[in-house]
Amino acid sequence: MFKDFIRHLFPRMVLKENLKISYTFCLGGMAFTLFGLLAVSGLLLAMYYQPHADHAYSSILYIEEQVFGGHFLHSLHRTASNLYLLLIFLHTLRVLLTGAYRPPRQMNWLIGFLLLCLALFSGYTGYLLPMDQLALWATQTGMELVRILPLGELFYQFLVPDAVGEPLSLLRFYILHVVVLPMTTVLLCALHFYKIRKQKGALPYL
Numbered sequence: 001m002f003k004d005f006i007r008h009l010f011p012r013m014v015l016k017e018n019l020k021i022s023y024t025f026c027l028g029g030m031a032f033t034l035f036g037l038l039a040v041s042g043l044l045l046a047m048y049y050q051p052h053a054d055h056a057y058s059s060i061l062y063i064e065e066q067v068f069g070g071h072f073l074h075s076l077h078r079t080a081s082n083l084y085l086l087l088i089f090l091h092t093l094r095v096l097l098t099g100a101y102r103p104p105r106q107m108n109w110l111i112g113f114l115l116l117c118l119a120l121f122s123g124y125t126g127y128l129l130p131m132d133q134l135a136l137w138a139t140q141t142g143m144e145l146v147r148i149l150p151l152g153e154l155f156y157q158f159l160v161p162d163a164v165g166e167p168l169s170l171l172r173f174y175i176l177h178v179v180v181l182p183m184t185t186v187l188l189c190a191l192h193f194y195k196i197r198k199q200k201g202a203l204p205y206l
Contacts, residue, residue, distance in 0.1 A: 027091035032189060034084040039182060041077040049129070051174035053167045056131035081123055088119050108195040111188055118185050125177040131165060139173075140164045 048067055050059040063070040092112065095101050101109035128139040143160055146152045160169040 025090075025094060027087050027094055031084055031087040031091055034080050034087065035185065035189070037080050038077060038084060041073055041080065042178060042182075044073055045077060046178055051129070051171055053131065053165055053170050056129065056170060060130045060132075081126065085119055085123060088116050092116055105195075105199055108192060108199070111192050111195065115185060115188050115192065118181055118188070122177060122181045122185070125173045125181065128165070128170065128173045129177065131170070136165045 045063060048059060048063045048070070050056060060074070064074055065071070067073075095109065095112065124139075124142060128135050143156055143164055147156045149155075159172055160166075161172070162168045
């Protein structure tokens with residue numbers, strides 16, 4: 001699997017028609033590049049951020065006002081996350097319109113759909129971390145909507161054992177955002193690339 005992944009990144013031969021920008025518009029590749037940018041910028045922000053209900057907002061103010069380049073870094077992370085979601089949506093749309101989800105690529109389609117869900121959930125968990133009024137009320141609204149879904153109450157109790165913005169819920173959102181979801185995304189991306197290589201590219205069907 002690891003060798004196939006490396007060969008996918010550095011193939012010995014590439015078909016001429018596969019180099020056309022209209023082949024895939026490089027939407028998946030650009031999304032993965034932005035994921036790497038989010039990982040680096042997020043790591044730098046985590047060096048100053050305090051995942052505690054009493055200090056989270058003040059740590060964001062410290063990053064933006066006291067840390068050299070902090071305002072740019074925070075804005076870069078937020079903007080990159082929006083572009084990341086946009087590119088994944090466009091990538092999914094391209095797959096649908098070209099019929100590239102059909103057999104034998106249906107498993108890779110499911111992996112890609114899981115990556116889309118992870119991206120949305122990552123954005124949602126990260127939205128609470130600044131702990132300003134917008135983040136608190138938006139997250140509270142989202143969690144109340146979750147409660148009406150099947151098994152939503154269990155999901156709510158897992159994410160919010162005390163209350164939105166309280167120490168335990170903030171800590172769980174933080175751990176999910178910086179550890180669990182990124183690691184799961186990396187594993188699924190590796191599997192996604194492996195399946196593409198295994199299936200000899202990503203030719204559209206229509």
